[in-house]
Amino acid sequence: MRQRGGAERAKTVRMFFWKRGVLAAAMAALILSGCSEYESSEELRAQAGTEAQADGEVQAAAEVRTSKQTETGADISGRSQSRTRAAVPEFETVSDRVYVNTEGGSVRIRSACDTADASNILANVPDGTSLSRTGKNADWTRIQWEGKTGYISTAYISETAKQKKTQISAGSSSQGGAIAENGRQVLLDPNWDYAEFAKITSGTAVLYQSQTAERKNLTICVNAGHGTKGGASVKTQCHPDGSPKVTGGTTGAGAVTAAAVSGGMTFDDGTPESSVTLSMALILKDKLLAKGYDVLMIRETEDVQLDNIARTLIANNASDCHIALHWDSTSSNKGAFYMSVPNNVAYRNMEPVKSNWQKHNALGESLVAGLKEKGVKIFSGGSMEMDLTQTSYSTVPSVDIELGDKASDHSQAALKQLADGLAAGIDQYFAG
Numbered sequence: 001m002r003q004r005g006g007a008e009r010a011k012t013v014r015m016f017f018w019k020r021g022v023l024a025a026a027m028a029a030l031i032l033s034g035c036s037e038y039e040s041s042e043e044l045r046a047q048a049g050t051e052a053q054a055d056g057e058v059q060a061a062a063e064v065r066t067s068k069q070t071e072t073g074a075d076i077s078g079r080s081q082s083r084t085r086a087a088v089p090e091f092e093t094v095s096d097r098v099y100v101n102t103e104g105g106s107v108r109i110r111s112a113c114d115t116a117d118a119s120n121i122l123a124n125v126p127d128g129t130s131l132s133r134t135g136k137n138a139d140w141t142r143i144q145w146e147g148k149t150g151y152i153s154t155a156y157i158s159e160t161a162k163q164k165k166t167q168i169s170a171g172s173s174s175q176g177g178a179i180a181e182n183g184r185q186v187l188l189d190p191n192w193d194y195a196e197f198a199k200i201t202s203g204t205a206v207l208y209q210s211q212t213a214e215r216k217n218l219t220i221c222v223n224a225g226h227g228t229k230g231g232a233s234v235k236t237q238c239h240p241d242g243s244p245k246v247t248g249g250t251t252g253a254g255a256v257t258a259a260a261v262s263g264g265m266t267f268d269d270g271t272p273e274s275s276v277t278l279s280m281a282l283i284l285k286d287k288l289l290a291k292g293y294d295v296l297m298i299r300e301t302e303d304v305q306l307d308n309i310a311r312t313l314i315a316n317n318a319s320d321c322h323i324a325l326h327w328d329s330t331s332s333n334k335g336a337f338y339m340s341v342p343n344n345v346a347y348r349n350m351e352p353v354k355s356n357w358q359k360h361n362a363l364g365e366s367l368v369a370g371l372k373e374k375g376v377k378i379f380s381g382g383s384m385e386m387d388l389t390q391t392s393y394s395t396v397p398s399v400d401i402e403l404g405d406k407a408s409d410h411s412q413a414a415l416k417q418l419a420d421g422l423a424a425g426i427d428q429y430f431a432g
C-alpha cells in the first residue's frame with residue numbers, strides 16, 4: 001500500500017506530531033496522507049496531543065490489565081466503525097533480531113503505531129525479549145509477533161542483546177562454581193524453518209551463559225517435558241511432510257496430527273510428571289552451567305506456552321543439542337531409556353530426520369551410557385523406537401529420554417543422580 005511521495009508525507013506527519021496540540025495541522029496531514037493499514041483519525045488526533053506518551057510505553061503489567069478491562073466490546077466496535085484510513089509511518093525495511101531494552105520494565109507491542117489506543121496492545125514483553133525486526137524508523141520498530149505485524153517504540157529497542165542483572169553467586173556455591181543468573185529470553189522466530197507448524201508459540205525459553213573459567217561454548221537445550229496449559233487440546237502435524245506416524249506412542253501409528261503438548265502421566269504417588277521433569281531440569285541446568293555448558297531452558301515454571309514443535313525449533317536455532325526429560329507411563333520401575341529413531345525406511349528418508357537421525361541416536365546412546373556409569377538402572381537395551389514430533393522436526397542432536405516410569409524414585413537424591421548421569425553422557429557425546 002505504498003504510494004509515491006509517501007516518505008515526504010510521513011515526514012510531514014511526524015514533524016507535526018512533534019509539536020503538541022496541533023490538532024488542525026494533524027487533521028490536514030491526515031487528509032493529505034491517504035493510505036493506511038491501521039490508524040484512525042481519532043487515534044491520530046489523540047496522538048497529536050500526546051506525542052510524549054512514548055514514555056508511557058514502559059508500564060507495569062497491572063496498568064495494562066486495567067486498561068484492557070475497561071475496554072468494552074461496544075467501545076471497540078464503535079471505534080473501528082469510525083476509523084478513517086490514514087498514514088502508517090514509513091519504515092526502512094530490515095530483517096534482523098533486536099532486543100527489548102528497558103530498565104527492567106516491560107514494553108507494549110501494538111498492532112498500530114498509536115500509544116493512545118489500549119485496544120491495539122498485542123502483548124506486554126519484558127526487558128531482554130528477542131524480537132524479529134522487519135522495519136524501523138526513529139519512532140517505531142516494526143516486528144513479526146506471533147505471525148502478525150506488530151509495532152514497538154524504537155526508544156526501547158537495542159540491536160545488541162544485553163545481559164539481565166547479573167547476580168554472581170559466591171565461588172563456593174553448592175554447584176561448586178560461580179553461576180550467573182544471566183538469562184536471556186529466546187522467542188520463536190516465525191522465519192525459522194518449520195515455524196509454520198508450531199501452534200503454541202507465545203512462551204519464551206531462557207538462555208543462560210556459563211560463568212565458569214572453562215566455558216565450553218556449547219549450548220544444551222534442557223526441555224522439561226509437558227507443562228503447557230491447553231496443549232493437549234491443540235493438534236499439530238506429526239511430520240513436516242504430512243505423512244502418518246510410523247509407530248504408536250501417546251498418539252497411535254497412522255495419525256497425521258497429535259496433541260501439541262500432552263499433559264503427561266501421574267506418578268504412582270500422585271505427583272504429576274510435569275512437576276518432576278521441571279525439578280529435574282532445574283537440577284540439570286545448575287550442573288551443566290557449573291561444568292561450563294551454556295543452557296537453554298525451555299521451561300522453568302509450571303507452565304510455558306510452547307508446544308513440542310516450538311520447543312524443538314527453539315532448540316534447533318539456539319542450541320547444540322536438545323534433551324527432553326520424561327518419565328514413562330508404565331508402573332514397573334523398569335529403568336531409564338531413550339526414544340530412538342524408528343528403523344523405518346520412509347521415516348529415515350524424510351527431512352530433517354534423514355540428515356540428523358544418526359546424531360539423535362548417538363546422543364541417546366551417550367546419555368544412557370552416562371546414566372549407567374552413574375549407577376542408574378537402565379531398561380532393556382537402553383532404547384525404544386518411537387516416532388516423535390520432536391525427532392521429526394529436529395535439526396540438532398535431539399533425544400527424548402525416559403528417566404524411569406510411574407514407580408520410579410523421584411526424590412531430590414534420585415534426581416541428582418540422574419543429573420550426574422545425563423551430564424556425564426553429554427560430556428561423552430561432545431568428547432566423542
Ligand SMILES: [Zn+2]
Pocket residue numbers: 225226264265273325326327328
Ligand atoms: Zn512425558
